[in-house]
Amino acid sequence: MPEKITAEMRTEFGKGAARRIRRADKIPAVVYGHGNDPIHLTLPGHDTMMALKHGGANALLELDIDGDSQLALTKQVQVDPIRRVLEHIDFVAVRRGEKVTVDVPIHVSGEAAPETLVVTEQSTVQVEAEATNIPERIEVSVAGAEIGTQIHASDLVLPEGTTLLTDPQSLIVNVTQQQTAEQLESDLAEAEADAGIVHEEGEEPAETAEFGAAEGDAGEGEAPAEGDTAE
Structure with missing residues (x-):
């Protein structure tokens, strides 16, 4: 059974309005479909997040919009990449028995x-x-x-x-x-040969050389250039 969410009609639009909605722990959303005009909504943040987590990638919600019930299939969810919070949701309106x-x-x-x-x-x-x-x-x-x-x-x-x-x-x-370590080394050597990479005798792999340089730098400590300040 789809989870029920109480939605509010949204009348304010734009980035500023969306930020105000999110600050109130709510989520701006739009419902498309069935030839009707898009329905712009505001959804409760926590309840909606839990409903999407429970329903998975194709979560079906039953939206209560001013007393009217609308089945809505999740189509796109925008998530803030740093804070991992829901920023916006696109739904498609569906009917019971309808195939999607x-x-x-x-x-x-x-x-x-x-x-x-x-x-x-x-x-x-x-x-x-x-x-x-x-x-x-x-x-x-x-x-x-x-x-x-x-x-x-x-x-x-x-x-x-x-x-x-x-x-x-x-x-x-x-x-x-499953590849063995020897097979992986062989594949790497073949890929380097195809790319024209030639290691001179005694040359360390790039990662090892860089690590050694980093250790040396850390040990000796380089004085900051004139005008530089430590952070």
Whole structure:
């Protein structure tokens, strides 16, 4: 069931208004869809954040707008990269029973066979599902999978009522052989040779040389240039 959120109609717009909304621990949002004009709203910060966390990438909310109920599917969430707070949310208006197209995250579980490397080739797949029954994620088990195991979109087990739209032949998970340290060194040497990088005899790798220089600088201590001040 979608989580219920009480929304307020928003009449102020622009960056200044958005900042004032956020300072009040609220979130500016817009609901698009069904040929109607966009609905500009203000949502309670904490309740909305918890609803999105619980609902996942395609969270469905039931917005109470001046006493009217509107189902809204989350389409885009803007997050402040430093403070990690919600800045703005775009929703799409939907109806009960309506089918929607969404990208659902892939979740890989289980331990593959020893000395294997599990590579997730696609982190999401596109499906069609009822708006009120969108899977939060699609589980892919690699328990005991041997080297060479490949899981394609057609192998995914989808919930009832969910239709795969991604190409069935798309590779989702690939189980390969884990590289040894010797193989990694060999690949690095080959890549450097292709790039024309030649190490002179006795030359230290760049990272080691830089580290040594840093240690030397730290030990001797260089006097600040005239006019410089310590911070």
